[in-house]
Amino acid sequence: MSTILQGLTWSQVWWVMGPEIVLIAGGFVLMLLDAILPPGVKRATVANGLGVVALAWAGVLVLRRFGQTASLGPGSYVLDDYALVFKLLFIGITFLILLLSVDEHGQIDVARGEYTYLLLFATVGAMVMASSVDLVTLFVGLEILSVSSYILVGVRKTSKSAEGAMKYLVLGAIATACVLFGMSYIYGVTGTTNLAEAGYALYLAWDSYRAIVVIGMLLMLVGFSVKISVVPFHMWAPDVYEGAPTPITAFLAAASKAAGFAMLIRVFLYGFASHFPEWGGLWIGIAAVTMVVGNLLAIVQRNVKRMLAYSSIGQAGYLLVPFAALTGAYHGGNLLQGVSALYFYLAAYALMTAGAFAVLTVVAHHARSEDVDAFTGLFRRSPLLAGAMTVFLTAMAGMPLTSGFTGKFFIALGAINTGYYWLAGLMFLTSVMAFAYYFGLIRRMYLQEPYGPPELWGTPATVALVVAIALVGTIGLGVAPGVMMHSLPSLNWFGQ
């Protein structure tokens, strides 16, 4: 049974929020250093070093908390395995992003302290979203993540960057407003912001206040949909992804999206599950449309970042499948399987996305272009990068020996398990449509000779490290998915 910590002594807060505290403290130290460090010191090195140390410490703390449950206050901030696996994912992604940012290939030419602490704060926001079981703390987490991300997108001070940041800010603000508005309806009906209590109250109130509850849910759905960039709330993603520095794009695609899913499950499956099957069918439609639209629009893109943005919209559609399928036959086993499959694919997706963007930073730097043509003949210029990119792209396309294949398989199995054969079929159909652009890029890398002199392209060590980690993860999860699939169901997901 989980302990509820009412007194909020330091040791109790530390026990539950340790990793967050470490990251916030790291951020503040960086802020301070930014102000007081003499100009001669290499700020980038200090910032990155400190960031990595903070992340590593937070990661260790998260690992040591596994299997424990506790909650702060009367159930507003919990420590359970569900939150912990997501926190581990966020920390891992941020670590990769920091590594990617070390090199100037990621086109970051700003004060490093600022950049790094914003990234740390964004991670804290995501972690808060995973741990919150109260609408208010959830909202706080969402805002920490969002506000940090708005700045990070615009950090480059180019017109593209500014345009992206502006779009992200305006749309994000609207999404936030929708979420808040929806939450206020739920609060109005239930009289509480605690998810568990509100869930029970909604269960009772469903018959008399159905319309208000559904409006509240729909408004939250809109807000969350923007965060995870699913159709029809996806329009911002390509512009923002294109405008942001490449490491930040990777962060948005991987961490921000994962946080959105963490929140989605926390709210709709953990909190308001009782009547989810009755209105949640909407998510099935969203999943289906997202898979189709994302993958179709990706085919016509010329800019690789935009292509990956649309591809990530399509991937969000796959990720929604296990979530949406739970409206079919809802019981404990399905929930566990669905959430495990979703998490597995999120981790797989984060790795392949980070890897793909890492390769993109190198290619874009050397070719001075993010166009698909920049990849032409890559196998001549850097066979290893081309090989790695091929693995990431085939993983996204769902080919065997990669995590994309096993991940899609788990998701499809879940959909079949709840009776949505057509959804599983559509998932594979859209994957085949996606062959067109994934293999289009592969074709450019291998089937065409490079333009101009075929000089070899070097890869900075840090980027190579990111690529290597992503490569090992992508192939590892494809060849031996058991390692992860065994441990996931044995977790004590929601502390029960």
Added chain:
Amino acid sequence: MHAAVLWIVLIPLAAGLTSWLAPKNNSSIPRAAALLGSLISAALVGVVYLGYDPAAGGVQFAFTKTWFTIGDALADIPVQVTLGFGADGLSLPLLALTGVVGFAAAWASKGVRTRANEYYGWLMILLAALYGVFAATDLFLLFFFLELTLVPMYFLIGIWGGEERKKAATKFLIYRGMSSIGLVVAFFGIAYLSGKVGGGMTFDITSLTQQLHSGGAAAGLAPVAGALFLLLFAAILVEEALVPFHTWLPFVHSQAPAAVNMLLGGVVVKTGAYLFLRVAGGMMPAMVARYALLVAVVGVINILWAGLIAFVQGDWRRLLAYTTISHMGVFLLAAASMTPAGLQGALFVAVSSGLLTALLFAGVGIIGERAGTVEMAALGGLSKPMPYVSGLLLTGALGSLGLPGMGQFVGEILSFSGSFSVFPRLSAFGIIGILLAAVYLLWAIQRTTFGPTPATKEGLRDGTPGEVLPMVLLLIAVIGVGVFPAVIGQTAGGTLAALAAGIGG
């Protein structure tokens, strides 16, 4: 010796990796690795073939190890996905086909000089994947290998193909990808639904087949069995490139390099035939019986349609593509009958058509290399400058149209004797296909090798012994099957009889 079948899959994989790791711009090491890899794995197939005990039946030389477990796949029952390899009477002939064609194709790749390590690497990965399809005893693993064939084929066609290679590679990928969707939904649907009622989901082919034939599981499948079968059937039609989903094959054949064509026409499209016998016939015999007429009609349409279209082909490779399609029509007609003779015939047709297709593509490849074209209109009188290749080509064509003494003859006799007992009228139509084949193949041969030799073609060198070796090898194999049909009949007999009796492999 127990895990011999596992090694059959692993050896080409190792050869492929060796080839990739070999120094760049060196074609002899990759070639040696590929030849050695394909030879050793083929020899291992031979060992397994001879060691297989038909009297005992079932899967032998099995290797099974848990790959991963899915905790809550079916309510609360975990599902194990196994790395299961093994061979039974149905898979052995196809493994042998892969072995012979695989080695022949590796040998016939001598002309490849550009990016040789990549080429041989992909070729070996493809070979490993094909072995894997036939050797897998787990449905998930089978699908895994089937998907794995797409990537090497994509590169092999896209990099070393003809003018429109990129388009062809993409076309191949999209068509085969589409068929995968049908297969994956059908496979998992079958496993899931039968597991729901039959007491536990499994992907192990033997257990799943037994489960389905013991009754309970079939009841779970019943409500959607028809839909799943039709989906599976449609996917197999695409896989085998049968009318109306055949358009990709002639185009891809016309663009792919010769050795890849040997594997594509010889083995890759035969995976569909294997799936029909293994999954449709083995797991849903009731559905095969229900839709037998449909399957047979599609078969006859293929025989006639492809036979007629073949007449207007000017390009040898396209002609051969249509020949394959027509052969596979015979396969469907025979398999639909689900009689022992019909199933035997179907298997014979699949194997001998594979061997003959590879043989003809090898010959056409040599001609193409020498003459710079495989357009019949531009050829003619080749028997004078190239007697050996022309002779082998003629023999292959004769085999393909069903000359007694060769595998295809046995296959067709058995096929039609099986199908006549069930669909007499349809089979009568189908048999016209043999006449058509005789006409168009002989006509094509006549336009290519007989008549006056055009001045430009007079100086062509004949195939060297090294070049015609794969053709000779394939010819020996196809004559072997024709003269001693027992090599397949005896090995496969038990498995096929069980299949025909509707009790599964």
